[in-house]
Amino acid sequence: MKIETQLARAGLCTDEKTGAISTPIHPSATFRHESLGCSTGFDYSRTSNPTRAVLEKEMASLEGGYGGFAFSSGMAAVTAVASLFSHGDHLVLSDDLYGGTYRFFKKIAERFGIRSDFADLTDIGEAEKAIQPRTKALFIETPTNPMMKISDIAALSSLAKKKGILSIVDNTFMTPYLQQPIKLGADIIIHSGTKYIGGHNDVLCGIAVCATKELSEQLGFIQNATGGVLSPFDTWLVIRGLKTLALRVDRSQDNAGEIAVWLSGRRDVTAVFYPGLLKGRDGEIHRGQSRGSGAMVSFCMKDKGQAEKVINSVKIISFAESLGGVESLITYPAVQTHSDVPAEIREKLGITDTLLRLSVGIEDCQDLIDDLKQAMEG
Numbered sequence: 001m002k003i004e005t006q007l008a009r010a011g012l013c014t015d016e017k018t019g020a021i022s023t024p025i026h027p028s029a030t031f032r033h034e035s036l037g038c039s040t041g042f043d044y045s046r047t048s049n050p051t052r053a054v055l056e057k058e059m060a061s062l063e064g065g066y067g068g069f070a071f072s073s074g075m076a077a078v079t080a081v082a083s084l085f086s087h088g089d090h091l092v093l094s095d096d097l098y099g100g101t102y103r104f105f106k107k108i109a110e111r112f113g114i115r116s117d118f119a120d121l122t123d124i125g126e127a128e129k130a131i132q133p134r135t136k137a138l139f140i141e142t143p144t145n146p147m148m149k150i151s152d153i154a155a156l157s158s159l160a161k162k163k164g165i166l167s168i169v170d171n172t173f174m175t176p177y178l179q180q181p182i183k184l185g186a187d188i189i190i191h192s193g194t195k196y197i198g199g200h201n202d203v204l205c206g207i208a209v210c211a212t213k214e215l216s217e218q219l220g221f222i223q224n225a226t227g228g229v230l231s232p233f234d235t236w237l238v239i240r241g242l243k244t245l246a247l248r249v250d251r252s253q254d255n256a257g258e259i260a261v262w263l264s265g266r267r268d269v270t271a272v273f274y275p276g277l278l279k280g281r282d283g284e285i286h287r288g289q290s291r292g293s294g295a296m297v298s299f300c301m302k303d304k305g306q307a308e309k310v311i312n313s314v315k316i317i318s319f320a321e322s323l324g325g326v327e328s329l330i331t332y333p334a335v336q337t338h339s340d341v342p343a344e345i346r347e348k349l350g351i352t353d354t355l356l357r358l359s360v361g362i363e364d365c366q367d368l369i370d371d372l373k374q375a376m377e378g
């Protein structure tokens with residue numbers, strides 16, 4: 001079955017008794033036992049819930065993994081995955097990483113003795129150099145947020161295997177529709193399901209998928225023990241979002257491609273970062289490991305004043321954090337998503353006060369271009 005069909009059928013007829021096309025919502029916190037030692041398979045909703053189980057199974061299948069886990073936010077998924085590690089362990093993280101993930105590892109995980117260093121994972125040599133005797137995992141984003149740097153998932157996963165450590169990929173930007181890192185050798189996938197998976201800016205969600213039974217058992221234990229699970233109501237919204245993932249991503253991606261080209265042709269835009277514009281090795285790697293460029297476009301205006309003018313003048317595009325919804329959003333990474341990354345690191349990575357990040361939605365493309373044009377020229 002093609003992934004488009006699988007997505008459209010997400011959660012279909014999971015209730016055999018009624019044949020309900022839509023997944024039933026089970027808001028029960030607990031489940032009655034017929035007698036001692038006799039369970040329906042559901043005991044308590046933190047451990048497992050019938051609605052959540054549908055989404056978790058779908059996500060595992062879509063990513064080609066063994067076990068899926070749904071959390072109350074992307075950061076809850078990151079926290080649960082980080083709980084696989086212990087005091088004294090060390091992780092190597094993509095240097096250009098979602099700011100919240102940076103904040104979690106530097107300001108929370110370090111207090112629990114889980115150390116981390118950042119490395120340019122687009123360079124396998126740099127990745128290898130960063131691995132220490134206590135390193136337990138590589139944490140990869142590709143394309144990175146917000147600079148769209150590309151890492152070679154297969155090469156990093158095979159390096160991780162050679163070193164006896166895990167490879168973890170945050171697949172939020174690409175979704176399993178465009179990129180399936182487990183099939184390239186990764187051990188764990190993380191999503192902010194708040195983004196493309198949910199797709200409508202109306203729900204917070206995190207997803208983790210493990211490649212093996214052993215890792216799934218460990219993460220399932222952590223999910224139950226720490227408890228940041230997705231509610232049945234929110235799960236239902238996410239399943240509904242999944243059904244249209246392919247359509248939404250296709251449309252947003254077409255729009256993003258056109259907008260990236262339009263931005264590249266403007267004198268007042270000094271740089272455009274979009275996987276579809278990449279030439280040479282990075283472009284080749286991205287095209288080899290994914291089936292599209294996605295719908296995230298970052299770009300630099302000539303100066304800070306111009307960047308602020310665009311933010312303050314857009315009318316159709318909303319100035320808001322987040323991404324991956326049907327509505328286009330514009331974000332100021334240095335001030336919003338990446339404000340917790342120290343200024344000198346931001347500067348080094350190119351996350352300057354002239355950089356804007358566009359999450360392109362499904363609107364009419366010309367309307368979006370006209371909106372950007374009036375915001376830049378008005």
Ligand SMILES: Cc1ncc(COP(=O)(O)O)c(C=O)c1O
Nearest residue numbers: 073074075098145172192194205
């Ligand atoms: C790439 C990436 N990973 C993780 C997260 C965290 O997800 P959430 O906001 O759902 O907690 C985000 C949020 O923006 C993100 O962009």
